[in-house]
Amino acid sequence: MSSSSSAMLHTSPLRRYALLASNPPASTSYSTRAMAIELATLPLPASADASKFADFGREVKGVNLGSLTEEQLKEIQELLYKHDVLLFRDADVTPEQQFALTKAFDPTSAVYGHGNNKTGKTTLSILHPDLKTIPRVPQVQLIGNGMVYNHEGLAEAKLKHPHHKTFHKTHISDEDEEKGATRFYRWHIDAALYDLSPPKVTTLYGLSVPRGGKQVCRYDDGTGDELEVPLGTTAFVSGRTMFEILPPELKSLAVRSKVRYAPHPYVWMAPAHAKSTGLGIENEGLEMSFDDLPPWEQSKVKTFPILWKNPVTGGLHFQVHPCGVSELIVDPLPADAKKTGNELYPDGAHIKDLGAVRDILYKMQRPAIAPNLVYPHDWHEKDMVLFHNRGVLHTVVGAFKEDQVRAFHQCNLAASDDPIGPSEEDIKKWA
Numbered sequence: 174m175s176s177s178s179s180a181m182l183h184t185s186p187l188r189r190y191a192l193l194a195s196n197p198p199a200s201t202s203y204s205t206r207a208m209a210i211e212l213a214t215l216p217l218p219a220s221a222d223a224s225k226f227a228d229f230g231r232e233v234k235g236v237n238l239g240s241l242t243e244e245q246l247k248e249i250q251e252l253l254y255k256h257d258v259l260l261f262r263d264a265d266v267t268p269e270q271q272f273a274l275t276k277a278f279d280p281t282s283a284v285y286g287h288g289n290n291k292t293g294k295t296t297l298s299i300l301h302p303d304l305k306t307i308p309r310v311p312q313v314q315l316i317g318n319g320m321v322y323n324h325e326g327l328a329e330a331k332l333k334h335p336h337h338k339t340f341h342k343t344h345i346s347d348e349d350e351e352k353g354a355t356r357f358y359r360w361h362i363d364a365a366l367y368d369l370s371p372p373k374v375t376t377l378y379g380l381s382v383p384r385g386g387k388q389v390c391r392y393d394d395g396t397g398d399e400l401e402v403p404l405g406t407t408a409f410v411s412g413r414t415m416f417e418i419l420p421p422e423l424k425s426l427a428v429r430s431k432v433r434y435a436p437h438p439y440v441w442m443a444p445a446h447a448k449s450t451g452l453g454i455e456n457e458g459l460e461m462s463f464d465d466l467p468p469w470e471q472s473k474v475k476t477f478p479i480l481w482k483n484p485v486t487g488g489l490h491f492q493v494h495p496c497g498v499s500e501l502i503v504d505p506l507p508a509d510a511k512k513t514g515n516e517l518y519p520d521g522a523h524i525k526d527l528g529a530v531r532d533i534l535y536k537m538q539r540p541a542i543a544p545n546l547v548y549p550h551d552w553h554e555k556d557m558v559l560f561h562n563r564g565v566l567h568t569v570v571g572a573f574k575e576d577q578v579r580a581f582h583q584c585n586l587a588a589s590d591d592p593i594g595p596s597e598e599d600i601k602k603w604a
């Protein structure tokens with residue numbers, strides 16, 4: 174049975190979208206046949222709490238990503254903001270097409286999310302070893318693991334899957350790793366967090382995907398939490414869920430707060446070590462002094478609301494890249510707020526103590542990376558994943574051996590604007 178006829182038999186989880194090319198002018202040769210986009214829920218692992226993923230993630234079927242019609246593109250954009258992660262299987266997409274698809278979400282964006290300048294002192298950035306550019310389309314990066322030859326104009330590229338040992342304060346023993354234990358590497362948003370605006374979408378295309386046994390991602394934070402994951406998964410959590418599961422006093426704090434990122438945050442944090450959950454930095458005082466950073470300007474430092482408003486659903490997503498934050502700025506409660514006595518910082522605050530800032534953010538973000546709230550994508554070759562970079566946090570997971578060759582194309586573009594925070598009504602509702 175074809176997937177479309179099975180879709181007609183089962184009302185859920187498949188929904189059918191029939192998009193007709195609307196009234197094509199008589200002089201053109203547009204086809205008027207139905208171009209159907211079909212949606213299926215993503216296959217959740219047994220660990221996931223399905224009730225928390227009702228709107229999260231969809232597989233999109235029935236489109237050719239390399240040649241989308243205007244109508245399909247519009248529909249896909251809306252679907253991305255509604256569902257945060259979209260999967261297209263068996264996609265055939267060139268780097269040029271991937272760039273065009275990514276750019277379609279923000280037509281005036283042009284440079285890679287971290288910029289294209291990899292010279293000078295920015296080579297100190299912790300991201301530097303992970304990024305290799307496709308020469309023809311410098312906005313598309315080749316990422317993965319192992320040696321790749323004659324790839325899209327690159328004679329050879331040595332790729333290295335990021336390993337938690339290079340970033341976390343504590344490490345899994347070689348013996349446990351041999352048995353399949355691993356960690357979340359670094360929960361993040363794809364964003365420079367200095368000068369450039371956070372990309373709206375990231376496109377991630379799996380070209381070569383080594384198959385292997387499951388690994389067990391350990392949190393190692395005293396909770397005993399762990400999560401079985403496919404080898405080399407990309408793990409996602411919803412920023413909307415991150416906000417929704419908070420108790421009222423932390424919702425109030427989130428809706429009133431902004432974070433200020435350090436200048437050149439990836440250079441600043443380079444000497445520091447991450448927590449065992451990959452969700453922020455340990456307080457060891459190892460960050461670089463602002464005076465030792467590459468030249469920077471106050472006007473390019475980024476201060477963002479903690480909550481970013483979804484342009485389609487109006488929902489609020491808790492979008493903080495915890496590693497790069499240096500300050501927390503809290504607005505006072507609105508004058509007419511009903512007080513319960515539990516409010517945090519009712520008169521507002523500007524918190525510059527790094528330990529305090531990190532403790533507050535961790536308290537708010539850690540609940541959302543609980544094993545039952547994580548979607549670990551099980552990659553297959555030719556999977557194209559689009560994720561709403563302003564609506565989710567994600568992380569690399571796992572460890573490969575040197576001979577396990579993984580090659581992915583990744584693209585995101587520094588956006589043409591900064592994210593929008595909560596509206597006045599949002600603040601009224603949640604503060």
Ligand SMILES: [Fe+2]
Nearest residue numbers: 361362363567
């Ligand atoms: Fe990323």
